[in-house]
Amino acid sequence: MHVTVDVKGEGTHEFDLEALESAGEPDGDSGPTYADLLREVGLSPHEVSVLVDGRPVPEDQPVESDYVTVLRLIKGG
Template identity: 75%
Template sequence: MRVTVDVKGEDTHEIDLESVPTDGDAEPTYQDLLCEIELSPHEVSVLVDGRPVPEDQPVDSAELTVLRLIKGGSPSAGG
């Protein structure tokens, strides 16, 4: 199965699940897909049909959206 991964505000990737490395004989997970496009599950949320999915769940959708999480810092000092 080919999967379309849309990283919002960035690139769209087409990934062939059969080529995704996994741990053992397991099916590829959303985390495996993130590794393929060099993203950490700690930096993003994976959405299928607009709903978040666990990164350790096997991929069961041909289209998914990846949202980068925004890390806040301390506000700059105004003067």
């Protein structure tokens, strides 16, 4: 499955979940998680909220949507 990750204000990224799963560490049958997607775009779950259909999802949940929105909670300095 292909997933689009839209980091609001910073652009979009496209990923193939099968490629992520084969490149990642084996962690059971659940497949890649939203935290895995965040890691691929260089973000930490501590600095963002992950939304699917406008609702927050836990970062440790397996990816089940083909479009994910990421909102940065902290930016700048």
